[in-house]
Amino acid sequence: MANPVVATTAGRVRGGMTDGVARFLGIPYAAAPVGALRFAAPSPVKAWDGVREASRQGPTAPQATNPPLPGLDLAGMTGQGWRKGEEYLTVNVWTPDPGGSGLPVLVFIHGGGYVTGAGLVPACDGTAFARSWIVLVSINYRLGIEGFLHLDGAASNRGLRDQIAALGWVADNIAAFGGDPGQVTVFGESAGGASIACLLASPLARGLFQRAIVASGHPEMVRPSALARTLTAGLAAALGVPATAAAFAAKTSEELIAVQGAAWGLDLRDENGLDPFCGFLPYTPVYGDEVLPGPPAAAIAAGAGSEVALLAGTARQEVNLTMIPAGIYDSTDDAQAVATLSATHPDAAQILDGYGLGRDGNIAGHVLTAAMTDLIFRLPTRRLAAAHTGPTHLFEFGWPSPALDGRLGACHSLILPFVFDTLPTVTGPDGMAGPNPPHALAGELYRIWSDFTVAGKLTWPEYGPDRQILWADTPSAVRTDDAPATT
Secondary structure, rough: OOEEEEOOOOOOEEEEEOOOOEEEEEEEEEOOOOHHHHHOOOOOOOEEEEEEEEOOOOOOOOOOOOOOOOOOOOOHHHHOOOOOOOOEEEEEEEOOOOOOOOOOEEEEEEEOOOOOOOOOOHHHHOOOHHHHOEEEEEOOOHHHHHHHOOOOOOOHHHHHHHHHHHHHHHHHHHHHHHHEEEEEEEEEOOHHHHHHHHHHOOOOOOOOOOOEEEEOOOOOEEEEEHHHHHHHHHHHHHHHOOOHHHHOOOHHHHHEEEEEEEHHHHHOOOOOOOOOOOOOOOOOOEEEOOOOOOOHHHHOOOOOOOOOOOEEEEOOOOOHHHHHHOHHHHHHHHHHHHHHHOOOOOHHHHHHHOOOOOOOOOOOHHHHHHHHHHHHHHHHHHHHHOOOOOOEEEEEOOOOOOOOOOOOOOOOOOHHHHHOOOOOHHHOOOOOOOOOOOOOHHHHHHHHHHHHHHHHOOOOOOOOOOOOEEEOOOOOOEEEEOOOOOO
């Protein structure tokens, strides 16, 4: 088949064919965020004449290079990092039939702590979904200071606004790629999952998707605008400029990235002395604007997103991915564990006591890691599942990777190559999934995501008082959730 050409609302694009799947890369859904648009809400893309080439990866959002994690090759998960270029507010589309119609659509929003990531990385390739007659769309959005710093004179929640604009592009254009704009599922992991939880609550996103999959994220990954200004003031001081959009816009992306790491040294605890992200997530969406008028968790509990079917879940050992390479998992003693958690939680000693700190046979770093996994990910996700008033199912990813001498476990983001059925991208002696991951589990999770996208079909009970979840492991099973109760 010749390289296909599709007409979008802004002009025609030419994709490429790979293994029988049409792939269109780097299609702009908004104008390049440069000049006066850099800290503004996304603007419509300018139409073009002729046929735009869309067969190669385009630029990605400005971002720092992730430091290597000792003993782990993460290239399949992270891709090539920052690919410089102005037009990076783009979508990628995989479709089995650009000339078809009525195909279900799955839109993937990448994670990366709101500071790194891209919609096109090897582990999140959409080919497998397209072979199942699903149109897969992935997106880029603004990150870090340019996407999420709360600035006077700038549009708030620029990264979320970008995501909403991308979903608007899907509504207007996906039929031209064979998709059904009335049958859209959104899926995100980590910051991508938290973004989708926010979009569930956002009045600006209502009607843009019918199903949502939230992995390792939740609607509590936000801050009030007043607290977000603490971050803004700290970064302005690091730059030596006023805390205004004009002052930040006078700096290059490279200059902003150079000071972005100063955020991790700031005290972002609330009036109760609590940072629910344990210092891991300084850049977040904020509430108190038109995107998120109030706390999104409260909006969901009040019925926002009730028309959307929700599949949510976490990994069993989320923060192992950070704590093991940092040495905290193995080298922390009891006093250090309490001190570490006390930096962000006022009742750290009581929390860790509940996880068995100080008891015979319990290693302090392991106890701290388990507690932080629950505090940051598992417990807020259970609160989301309990609060959502529409159909809700819960899963937990439990397959333990043999990487790092078997200590990596079922860690953060490991589920992605299973869901996308791309395990070869993370397989090998230093691969995140080790040398011989279970392809049968990948096939199972890929089918669950596909069935949910196509028909909202899941085979285990909704999450309710009996707390039934899908335990995704070898073998998988439906069982009672063993996460601590959230009430």
